[in-house]
Amino acid sequence: MSVLGILRIALKSLLRNKTRTFLTMLGIIIGVAAVITMLAIGQGAKNIVEEQVNSMGTNVVMVYSNFNRSTVRQAAGEGNLLSVEDVQAIKALDQVLYASPVYNSWGQLKYEGNNWRGSIMGVDADYFFIREMTTSRGDLFYPSDVENGSKICVIGKTVADNLFPDTDPIGKIMRIRNIPFTITGVLTPKGQNVMGQDQDDIVIAPYTTVYQRLLGHRWRVMSIIVSARSRDYIHILQQDILDLLQTRHHGTTAEEFVVSSQTELAETASSVSDTMTILLASIAGISLLVGGIGIMNIMLVSVTERIKEIGIRRAVGAGKRDVLLQFIIEAVAISFLGGLLGIALGVGASEALGNMMNWSVAVTLWSVLLSVGFSMAIGIFFGWYPARKAANLNLIDALRYE
């Protein structure tokens, strides 16, 4: 008998037991839906992480001194601190597009009656190109401002909202630790970063001004931020910078400087979200497996209660192969149809979760293919044993079975 004919028989017998077929299917539906939803949540999280890492620039290299972590106390200004000269040297490297020193400071920000405690960054004008920063209002500062040590700054949206709730901050004079700075621009909001920090709670000023006015020294460059011409050479560039620093700071070891790239951060972050996705999907996969066992259970019951039917079919001309195929097809039909409904439910649930919880979800094609393939495999795997049992029944016993 043709497979198509057996398919008709199998579907008919499934339709005869609609409720039971549906309940059996429900196990697979829920399993597949769970797998798809979990993978969608995982993929969504991964997308966000990657997006944010990319927003920081994938061709960016950060250089830190390990000085603070060193157990050996050294005299201030000695040895392995990064300097503005280091920045110039790095900038001269072939693969480097931009480089800027970064000085970090904290301080009281004041405008008229409003106070805000914020983070102040001293950078070169290159910094804006490296981080791809723009202003939503006003202007950035320029290399000439850095050379002159102008007392100007740009502020993030959070700072602007808190210090200037009602007024336009452009051109206003704000006091940072009582030193007046003219605000030239407000940065385009960036939102939170991967670590959950508010990237808009920031004041950025020329580094010359920051070390002269706020820090009082110029040698402790906290870090250097560098952008490479191409992300393809980023690993080579990291090594070049490390070599350069070792040459410039005689007698230092490689461990005393840290040269890291966003690519590494991106890899770490996405491997974390991958692990989370695998974990979630495995748990969902278990429910799919339980659904499969449900199919086997029902198919076994079904074989037992249809022993007589099997006997009749065999008597009037069904071969063992026909019976085997009929029961396997029934199992696969349940799991395949369950898989399809599960996809619909899973996609729906992902969308609903995304809307309700404001999560980012992304249903991917491969997760759909994976769950359909997996559910069909489950149908064949768990349908095989009951089907074999049905096919190998003794014909006379099956006919006489009451």
Next chain:
Amino acid sequence: MSDTLLSTKAISKTYAMGDIRVHALRHVDLDVTKGDFIAIMGASGSGKTTFMNLLGCLDKPTTGSYILDGITVHDMEDDKLTQIRNQKIGYVFQSFYLLPRTTALENVELPLLYRHGLSLHARHERAMKALKTVGLEDRAKHFPNQLSGGQQQRVAIARAIVNDPSFILADEPTGNLDTRTSIEVMSVLQELHAQGKTIIMVTHEPDIAQYAHRLITFRDGKIIQDKINKNRKDALQDLAQLPRIEDEEEEEE
């Protein structure tokens, strides 16, 4: 020889029940001619059911040979036996053995489903023709539980003849039916026989056996009597003589 339908030679069947060997059939020889209407009788345990299972290719003999339509079937492989069952034998069982929740038409179609090369249309046509032969064409869309016992058995007979088999094998076809319905079923079988079908029927009711042409009696796994039925009964005549009752077929549903 050309009109010999089947012949068994020294056919035996032995079952092992634990340590004891049960000889259900002992060296049975039988020749059936095309167009025979045979009733096989015997007490329970006489071996008649075992013999029927062997004739129906539902079981294989321990020793002996069985030739059906010139084909040696006693040592055939399962797959080929399946085809023999499908195309050469039509079964009628005591408790009808119709598939539940399946219409009469679909039940009749069942043997055709397992046969290659028949279109949906051809299957419907043949199944309807078989139903017409047993007078149930108006019940094609009914489920077995909507039919009376007699009607169910007639659907089963339609299923048995739908593949135009070499012979019809009926196992206690009236065992579950009352007298009147039994005679109705026998009239269908007699009608089929009149049309040239070969029928082998197993029964333990002597008066039902009287509708057959040849009477074979089993005892202890052997044929002890094989004779032509001289005073054969006519089911239609008997039906006419029965006191009239309300036709139960009409009060269905």
